[in-house]
Amino acid sequence: MKRVFSGIQPTGIIHIGNYLGAVKNWVALQEQYDSLFSVVDMHAITSSYFQVGSGTHIAEQLKESTKITAATLLACGVKNIFIQSQVPEHAYLMWIFSCISPMSWFQIMTQFKEKKSALNGASLGLFAYPALMAADILLYKAELVPVGDDQTQHLELARNVASRYNGLFGDFFPLPQPLYTTGTRIMSLRDATTKMSKSAKSEMSRVNLLDSPDEIRNKFIKAKTDSEGTVKYDLTRIEVANLFHILSEFTGKKPEMLEAEYRWGDSLAFKQTIAEVVIEKLRPIREKTEELMKGDNLFEDLEKGRQKAGELASLHIKEIKKTVGFTV
Ligand code: ATP
Numbered sequence: 158m159k160r161v162f163s164g165i166q167p168t169g170i171i172h173i174g175n176y177l178g179a180v181k182n183w184v185a186l187q188e189q190y191d192s193l194f195s196v197v198d199m200h201a202i203t204s205s206y207f208q209v210g211s212g213t214h215i216a217e218q219l220k221e222s223t224k225i226t227a228a229t230l231l232a233c234g235v236k237n238i239f240i241q242s243q244v245p246e247h248a249y250l251m252w253i254f255s256c257i258s259p260m261s262w263f264q265i266m267t268q269f270k271e272k273k274s275a276l277n278g279a280s281l282g283l284f285a286y287p288a289l290m291a292a293d294i295l296l297y298k299a300e301l302v303p304v305g306d307d308q309t310q311h312l313e314l315a316r317n318v319a320s321r322y323n324g325l326f327g328d329f330f331p332l333p334q335p336l337y338t339t340g341t342r343i344m345s346l347r348d349a350t351t352k353m354s355k356s357a358k359s360e361m362s363r364v365n366l367l368d369s370p371d372e373i374r375n376k377f378i379k380a381k382t383d384s385e386g387t388v389k390y391d392l393t394r395i396e397v398a399n400l401f402h403i404l405s406e407f408t409g410k411k412p413e414m415l416e417a418e419y420r421w422g423d424s425l426a427f428k429q430t431i432a433e434v435v436i437e438k439l440r441p442i443r444e445k446t447e448e449l450m451k452g453d454n455l456f457e458d459l460e461k462g463r464q465k466a467g468e469l470a471s472l473h474i475k476e477i478k479k480t481v482g483f484t485v
């Protein structure tokens with residue numbers, strides 16, 4: 158059975174872009190594949206400690222976000238979840254990968270360039286992020302990686318790293334392939350030229366899975382649209398098209414079908430309709446997450462995933478250590 162691996166950063170609360178682009182897919186895939194999913198807290202610190210004076214406060218936030226992210230994934234129905242930093246082999250393998258990869262592979266990463274300009278600089282960790290992502294996947298010899306299309310470049314780099322290792326030491330790693338969802342990338346509600354993102358500054362740019370009904374209504378009603386007062390599914394009207402995509406994903410109806418229902422309708426009424434659909438779809442997830450956060454069993458629920466990840470990681474690292482000439 159092929160193995161699937163994917164991860165999500167605890168950089169905030171899971172939003173509908175993550176849900177539609179990744180998590181919803183994970184739940185379906187785990188029935189067909191041998192799967193492992195990770196809350197990648199080591200990735201989450203690539204930017205957060207970059208600001209001087211951020212230390213203790215961010216550490217508390219990270220711990221809380223990691224718990225909430227894990228609880229939200231459980232509430233969505235994801236099984237075999239573990240927390241990345243609890244399996245130290247990820248960092249170990251990343252170092253080996255960093256030493257066999259040319260820097261030029263990293264210099265062309267568009268996400269690095271975007272995040273760097275948003276932060277006015279970048280840590281070495283942010284630059285090396287794709288090497289850690291390659292380690293996350295290859296540590297488990299995963300063949301399939303369900304991600305949104307914002308990860309295409311990173312995954313290609315993971316394949317290059319695997320080929321380079323195999324070329325140096327003989328075949329060991331499979332070349333991981335992306336598994337995309339059929340849906341379109343969900344864009345920010347404030348600026349439809351950028352994707353919806355957990356770490357974007359504006360809370361109004363994203364709808365989180367744990368938002369209250371009032372917050373969801375408010376975010377959709379205030380979502381930026383163009384100056385035309387009526388709606389139409391037209392890909393050149395990027396803000397309205399994004400709203401159609403969100404509604405389409407949550408209703409399972411194609412945008413073209415929705416177009417027939419809503420075309421020339423008032424854009425405020427359209428936004429209100431979407432808000433109500435999303436509120437109802439997210440309600441059970443929010444309630445279940447709150448229940449998990451209140452109980453004491455969260456880490457017990459994560460134990461199975463951690464054990465599975467830990468066993469595979471230590472098995473593969475033993476072989477890798479021998480291969481690269483480290484004493485065991
Ligand atoms: P950050 O801003 O901290 O990078 P993020 O929102 O991009 O957060 P990630 O943890 O980097 O979230 O990604 C988790 C998964 O969600 C990945 O598989 C990614 O491809 C997917 N994803 C992220 N944003 C979107 C989006 N706007 N639409 C669809 N899928 C997305």
Ligand code: MG
Pocket residue numbers: none
């Ligand atoms: Mg991201």
